Amino acid sequence: MRKRELGSTGLTVSEIGMGTWELGGREWGDIGETDAVDLLRYAFESGVTYYDTADQYGGGRAERLLGEAFSALGDRVVIATKLGYELDSDGWISHGWERPSFNVSPDYIRSAVEGSLTRLKRDVIDIYQFHGPPSAPEWDDAFGTMENLKAEGKIRFYGMGLGSEADALKAMEETGISSLMLTYNILTQEMVTPVMETAAERGVAVIVRQPLSSGLLSGQLGPDTVFAENDYRKTWSRERFLADLERVETVKSIIGNKARSLPQAALKFILAHPAVSCVVPGMMTPAQVDDGVATSDAVPLPTNVLEQLRRN
Numbered sequence: 001m002r003k004r005e006l007g008s009t010g011l012t013v014s015e016i017g018m019g020t021w022e023l024g025g026r027e028w029g030d031i032g033e034t035d036a037v038d039l040l041r042y043a044f045e046s047g048v049t050y051y052d053t054a055d056q057y058g059g060g061r062a063e064r065l066l067g068e069a070f071s072a073l074g075d076r077v078v079i080a081t082k083l084g085y086e087l088d089s090d091g092w093i094s095h096g097w098e099r100p101s102f103n104v105s106p107d108y109i110r111s112a113v114e115g116s117l118t119r120l121k122r123d124v125i126d127i128y129q130f131h132g133p134p135s136a137p138e139w140d141d142a143f144g145t146m147e148n149l150k151a152e153g154k155i156r157f158y159g160m161g162l163g164s165e166a167d168a169l170k171a172m173e174e175t176g177i178s179s180l181m182l183t184y185n186i187l188t189q190e191m192v193t194p195v196m197e198t199a200a201e202r203g204v205a206v207i208v209r210q211p212l213s214s215g216l217l218s219g220q221l222g223p224d225t226v227f228a229e230n231d232y233r234k235t236w237s238r239e240r241f242l243a244d245l246e247r248v249e250t251v252k253s254i255i256g257n258k259a260r261s262l263p264q265a266a267l268k269f270i271l272a273h274p275a276v277s278c279v280v281p282g283m284m285t286p287a288q289v290d291d292g293v294a295t296s297d298a299v300p301l302p303t304n305v306l307e308q309l310r311r312n
Helices: 033-045 057-070 106-120 139-151 165-174 192-202 238-255 262-271 286-297 303-311
Strands: 003-005 012-014 050-052 078-083 125-130 155-161 179-183 205-209 276-279
Touching: 003 276, 012 276, 033 057, 033 286, 057 078, 057 106, 078 106, 078 179, 106 125, 106 139, 125 139, 125 179, 139 155, 139 165, 155 165, 155 205, 165 179, 165 192, 179 192, 192 205, 238 262, 238 303, 262 276, 262 286
Parallel strands: 050 078, 078 125, 125 155, 155 179, 179 205, 205 276
Antiparallel strands: 003 012
């Protein structure tokens, strides 16, 4: 497993990390707790040292499983968690509930960090991230509270996930963020210019979520795929799903035989961007871990293939 610097934090992480939204068990189908803990430990033994989670995932379940799996490993793993959405709101997409409220008031942040520390069984959180950008009225107090938590030793570094191009650029300009978590993959490339370029210039780590575009680039979805009742992808419109599958076929034709598999090509595409510190595919089986880990040592995609995919 190749390692990369996590921006200018001084931390070094595996370039292939692991997303844990799937382990929450509410938006991606079922996975047992014992299987989830075994999977986390298998990923670590395979070379994965960066784990992305959120207090919301499974109503705290994903953090708790990480604590169970890694409490004895200390600094050998880097865990990034997120806050902002109500703790028990995960599952709202697949169940058709209203969008949960977003809270980043100073009191809420302080309450949330203590809950995450307890579930993760840690004395300090490596990377603490807003699950979305604070609103304009909350902005200064929210980031100010992050600075205070850092000074108090509750967190090592802080960052922000999602949001618009303007949100990301504002955060890099006005705050002390160390990381940005962005959606970037072959099918979604809007954040490349100027956000990722600016992040590279400023030493802000770019952590890439949804590298396989929610499974579209996994090679496992087709027109006949039926999603489970607790899988948020069941909410996709049929028209959109079929159109995206057509785009995937175009991607496959561009890649040809230049990668062992479509998922490997998708990850290699992301890792080719110099701003990227880590990519965090979701993994629910040992085979998916193996595929991700194998990508790190695979031959890079040829330049002409990368250029075509960037224009796709």
